[in-house]
Amino acid sequence: MSYFSYKNDILHAENVALDAIAQQFGSPTYVYSKAALTANFSAYADACRQHSPAPDSSLICYSVKSNSNLAVLQLLSRLGSGFDIVSGGELLRVIAAGGDPRKVIFSGVGKSREEMRLALSHDILCFNVESIPELHRLNEAAAAMGKRAAISLRVNPNVDAKTHPYISTGLKENKFGVAYEDALACYRTAAVLPHIEVAGIDCHIGSQLLDDAPLLEALDKLIDLVDQLASEGIHLHHLDIGGGIGITYDDEKPVAIGSYLGRLFARIDAWRQDKYQGAPIKVLFEPGRSIVGNAGILLTEIQYLKHSEAKNFAIVDAAMNDLMRPAMYEAWHGVQTVARRNSAEQVYDVVGPVCESGDWLARSRPLAVEAGDLLALMSAGAYGMTMSSNYNTRGRAAEVMVDGEQVHLIRQRENPADLFALESLLA
Numbered sequence: 405m406s407y408f409s410y411k412n413d414i415l416h417a418e419n420v421a422l423d424a425i426a427q428q429f430g431s432p433t434y435v436y437s438k439a440a441l442t443a444n445f446s447a448y449a450d451a452c453r454q455h456s457p458a459p460d461s462s463l464i465c466y467s468v469k470s471n472s473n474l475a476v477l478q479l480l481s482r483l484g485s486g487f488d489i490v491s492g493g494e495l496l497r498v499i500a501a502g503g504d505p506r507k508v509i510f511s512g513v514g515k516s517r518e519e520m521r522l523a524l525s526h527d528i529l530c531f532n533v534e535s536i537p538e539l540h541r542l543n544e545a546a547a548a549m550g551k552r553a554a555i556s557l558r559v560n561p562n563v564d565a566k567t568h569p570y571i572s573t574g575l576k577e578n579k580f581g582v583a584y585e586d587a588l589a590c591y592r593t594a595a596v597l598p599h600i601e602v603a604g605i606d607c608h609i610g611s612q613l614l615d616d617a618p619l620l621e622a623l624d625k626l627i628d629l630v631d632q633l634a635s636e637g638i639h640l641h642h643l644d645i646g647g648g649i650g651i652t653y654d655d656e657k658p659v660a661i662g663s664y665l666g667r668l669f670a671r672i673d674a675w676r677q678d679k680y681q682g683a684p685i686k687v688l689f690e691p692g693r694s695i696v697g698n699a700g701i702l703l704t705e706i707q708y709l710k711h712s713e714a715k716n717f718a719i720v721d722a723a724m725n726d727l728m729r730p731a732m733y734e735a736w737h738g739v740q741t742v743a744r745r746n747s748a749e750q751v752y753d754v755v756g757p758v759c760e761s762g763d764w765l766a767r768s769r770p771l772a773v774e775a776g777d778l779l780a781l782m783s784a785g786a787y788g789m790t791m792s793s794n795y796n797t798r799g800r801a802a803e804v805m806v807d808g809e810q811v812h813l814i815r816q817r818e819n820p821a822d823l824f825a826l827e828s829l830l831a
């Protein structure tokens with residue numbers, strides 16, 4: 405079900421017309437649907453309850469980097485979510501939003517000492533460690549604070565996620581994780597460090613995966629490692645399969661969350677029965693895009709139409725600094741006119757005002773539009789606002805969350821003075 409649909413030829417977010425939002429909050433503006441966020445999170449939570457009913461036997465750790473607005477984090481936290489963070493800043497966001505740091509896992513290849521201290525001081529659930537030097541640095545940081553850091557090793561299972569090379573992370577040549585062949589040796593090292601507590605294992609093989617076969621293949625490889633570790637007396641408490649399930653941008657047909665989790669828990673259950681008499685190992689997930697991607701759109705206004713011999717351009721007030729994905733990965737976002745027109749369509753490239761040829765948002769789209777019309781760039785809830793920048797001294801867009809008939813401003817539009825407030829002139 406889509407939470408963005410036409411009513412009387414006007415595109416709505418839930419029950420609010422998008423032209424009314426543009427009128428009240430200006431453009432460009434990110435618009436999120438609370439009901440969509442709730443439904444997407446619940447798809448995970450319901451499947452976990454169904455397939456892994458034992459208390460505390462699963463945890464969904466929403467990937468903060470996909471959309472880190474405080475109101476989004478607050479909503480997910482209230483629904484019971486934990487969080488997967490990749491920086492100290494994201495931890496502070498989770499806390500500011502009322503999230504529980506003891507449900508936080510910390511991923512990323514480059515954690516600084518300060519970030520480790522911050523996370524240790526808040527007793528986060530687990531550090532997903534990606535290298536041996538990081539393990540030693542964490543051991544030292546924990547020692548200095550008289551603590552033990554719970555860790556999981558991010559293992560690179562060397563499976564092909566069959567997705568865009570920039571968002572594929574589980575192959576040998578990626579910078580992420582420790583090589584599968586080296587994992588046992590890394591765990592042996594970790595097990596004897598006095599301020600490290602070996603807690604789990606994790607992987608994250610890529611993003612926008614449509615099929616769960618690579619994830620189930622990665623799961624089998626993790627399970628093999630858990631068994632080998634157990635035979636050496638290293639017993640893990642959790643298994644973290646990462647995020648990565650894709651969404652429909654155009655006509656992609658991603659696996660349903662319920663079916664994926666059903667298959668995943670079936671394998672885990674069979675293994676637990678066989679090897680551990682059903683003793684629970686907690687299962688963690690790190691979904692991002694599949695929770696927020698289709699829960700948000702970017703609302704923008706056409707400034708000019710430009711017709712050249714080779715192409716027609718719709719020049720809008722959003723740009724690559726607002727939505728980087730097309731420029732960065734040639735990503736495809738649907739474009740819908742907020743008010744339907746009956747006039748004939750023409751084929752347009754939708755482009756922004758930034759001084760780069762890479763500043764395009766959509767290419768070769770049939771649209772019936774005039775200058776001043778509003779467009780919605782669909783499926784922009786994930787890696788939209790969080791990847792935005794101030795390039796060209798453009799303030800970031802406003803963000804609103806729609807809840808039924810209500811609209812909540814959840815981030816004000818930045819104004820130019822904000823953008824250079826931290827700068828100083830020479831004496």
Ligand SMILES: *Cc1c(COP(=O)(O)O)cnc(C)c1O
Pocket residue numbers: 467469470488511512608610611612646647648649690691692693694786
């Ligand atoms: C980005 C990321 C995720 C979330 O990926 P999605 O494709 O958005 O689900 C999860 N885990 C890690 C370690 C990540 O870097």
